[in-house]
Amino acid sequence: MDIKEIQSLIKFVAKSGASEVKLETDDIKITIRTGEGMSKSETTVVQQIPMAAAQHVVGAPVPVEAPSSAAPVAEAPxxxxxxxxxxxxxxxxxxxxxxxxxxxxxxxxxxxxxxxxxxxxxxxxxxxxxxxxxxxxxxxxxxxxxxxxxxxxxxxxxxxx
Missing domain, CATH: 2.40.50.100 (RNA polymerase II/Efflux pump adaptor protein, barrel-sandwich hybrid domain)
Structure with a gap:
């Protein structure tokens, strides 16, 4: 998947009104989140995944969750x-x-x-x-x-x- 395909996917998701879409292929995982009630903000996460764990999943719109960072954050007990x-x-x-x-x-x-x-x-x-x-x-x-x-x-x- 090249950058133009990713950009067109982002535009499609923004126009569709979906709050979140996930796409996984053999070598790439993409999550696109748009804010509900906010001014059309978009967040795109592109992550390489190992070939053994690759699965094809296209998620339906789901409620927006707080984005998780790539680094584990320890909660203070x-x-x-x-x-x-x-x-x-x-x-x-x-x-x-x-x-x-x-x-x-x-x-x-x-x-x-x-x-x-x-x-x-x-x-x-x-x-x-x-x-x-x-x-x-x-x-x-x-x-x-x-x-x-x-x-x-x-x-x-x-x-x-």
């Missing part, structure tokens, strides 16, 4: 309520190091201060330093290195005490 969650201020790719040959900014157990750089998020070829707004100790890193992150996605758990 009740005992973690005393910790502060540092969240992503932008959409992009999360990096724990300033460069591949450099050490990570922070590790679990490290003490951090206000203004310390915790990670870098790449958005549109720009690398944005993400600084801590609080002082404390890193309890958990919730995102894998080089993973895509969404706006407001939890990145770190910090013990402020």
């Amino acid at each position: 009740a005992e973690d309520s005393k910790y502060v969650t540092i969240k992503s201020p932008i959409i992009g790719t999360f990096y724990r190091k300033p460069a591949p040959d450099k050490p990570t900014f922070v590790e679990v157990g490290d003490s951090i201060g206000q203004g310390d750089v915790l990670c870098v998020i790449e958005a549109m070829k720009l690398f944005n330093d993400i600084e801590s707004e609080i002082s404390g100790k890193i309890v958990k890193i919730l995102v894998e290195d080089s993973s895509p992150v969404e706006f407001d996605q939890p990145l770190f758990l910090v013990d402020p005490s």
Whole structure:
């Protein structure tokens, strides 16, 4: 499936009024979601899938669910309520190091201060330093290195005490 076929599929789904359509072929999986009651917003997810797991499925319109990110996000258990969650201020790719040959900014157990750089998020070829707004100790890193992150996605758990 080439880009022109994908674009025409997006236009067709937008005009049809369907809220979500999924299409899987031997080598590609496409999910197209359009917002109900919103101003014709469109989201397209294209993902390569292994040949062994390939199946052909065309879904009928179903209720829109919150989009899931490719990186697993650990939900904070009740005992973690005393910790502060540092969240992503932008959409992009999360990096724990300033460069591949450099050490990570922070590790679990490290003490951090206000203004310390915790990670870098790449958005549109720009690398944005993400600084801590609080002082404390890193309890958990919730995102894998080089993973895509969404706006407001939890990145770190910090013990402020």
